[in-house]
Amino acid sequence: MTRSLLAGACALAWILMPLAGAHAQTDRVLVPADDASGGAADLGASSNAALADDDSQAPVPFENGQLTITQQEEYGEKVLAFDGKQLASNYEVSFDKIVKVGGVNVALVDVGDGGNQCGPAKVIVWKPEGGMIQSTTVEQDECGAPPAAVSDSAIYFVPYLLPGASKPTLQWSPTGGLSTSGILTYMPEPGTGWKDVDPSKYDNIIDAFHNEAVYQLAEALLGKDMPDMATSLLVGGGTEKTASGAFYASGCVPHDCGGNDGFMAVDPANHKLYFARRGDKPEPDAWPAVNTWPAEVREAMDKALGSPN
Numbered sequence: 001m002t003r004s005l006l007a008g009a010c011a012l013a014w015i016l017m018p019l020a021g022a023h024a025q026t027d028r029v030l031v032p033a034d035d036a037s038g039g040a041a042d043l044g045a046s047s048n049a050a051l052a053d054d055d056s057q058a059p060v061p062f063e064n065g066q067l068t069i070t071q072q073e074e075y076g077e078k079v080l081a082f083d084g085k086q087l088a089s090n091y092e093v094s095f096d097k098i099v100k101v102g103g104v105n106v107a108l109v110d111v112g113d114g115g116n117q118c119g120p121a122k123v124i125v126w127k128p129e130g131g132m133i134q135s136t137t138v139e140q141d142e143c144g145a146p147p148a149a150v151s152d153s154a155i156y157f158v159p160y161l162l163p164g165a166s167k168p169t170l171q172w173s174p175t176g177g178l179s180t181s182g183i184l185t186y187m188p189e190p191g192t193g194w195k196d197v198d199p200s201k202y203d204n205i206i207d208a209f210h211n212e213a214v215y216q217l218a219e220a221l222l223g224k225d226m227p228d229m230a231t232s233l234l235v236g237g238g239t240e241k242t243a244s245g246a247f248y249a250s251g252c253v254p255h256d257c258g259g260n261d262g263f264m265a266v267d268p269a270n271h272k273l274y275f276a277r278r279g280d281k282p283e284p285d286a287w288p289a290v291n292t293w294p295a296e297v298r299e300a301m302d303k304a305l306g307s308p309n
Contacts (some may be wrong), residue, residue: 094109095109165230195212250264260279264299274287
């Protein structure tokens with residue numbers, strides 16, 4: 001997706017790395033995906049292979065101590081600790097990597113609730129020269145933190161944006177702590193029109209907002225409700241087609257499927273969009289009014305959203 005960086009944000013040249021996905025076994029200690037030779041080197045290929053073969057993990061040497069992730073109860077929370085001092089806890093805790101930032105060794109750990117489409121928060125652990133172990137948690141919203149992009153001097157957290165949204169880009173360094181480096185605003189691809197709409201390329205119907213013509217019409221229909229509408233489509237998959245050629249899909253808000261569900265249809269031939277979102281009301285909210293929808297699109301929406309809980 002194309003986004004603009006506003007308010008003096010720095011241009012980023014780093015490739016964002018995917019979130020770690022290691023899971024703990026009951027009553028085991030989790031091992032980081034990293035080199036344990038002093039805790040400052042990145043994970044080697046052999047360690048990656050071992051981690052893929054064995055989900056259990058062991059203590060990690062870090063700054064003359066040990067980082068551990070333990071779970072005392074089968075369905076209980078996991079606990080991140082340094083030499084027995086608890087730093088964080090949640091149901092999903094997995095070691096990411098150890099990096100060097102501003103000459104300081106920094107451990108990155110993913111901590112979250114788990115669940116559909118929600119990334120974890122990022123716990124940053126470091127030890128200032130001559131000081132005690134420190135940690136801070138980066139969590140931009142209820143669905144975790146953006147992926148971390150690491151440079152020599154700072155770690156940047158670049159958010160994933162939904163249509164109509166703007167969010168701060170955060171940066172962290174051992175000396176400056178956590179701060180805002182700029183604001184990212186969602187933008188569609190300039191110059192794209194209805195002729196460029198191609199649902200075969202969409203992993204989720206939200207991808208249609210990348211098209212400038214679609215985005216502009218959606219903005220006119222939805223106004224300030226556009227980010228919420230897009231959120232209601234997050235947990236979803238590919239699209240289906242009506243007999244006339246319009247395509248559509250439904251989805252739901254992460255952790256609220258059945259309680260906050262969305263529907264979107266795109267008719268490229270007639271330059272039309274249709275949106276609906278169902279909560280706990282008898283009838284879904286619709287843009288435009290549902291009595292103006294073609295019968296086949298209304299039928300697809302009724303089938304997709306069903307009845308409220």
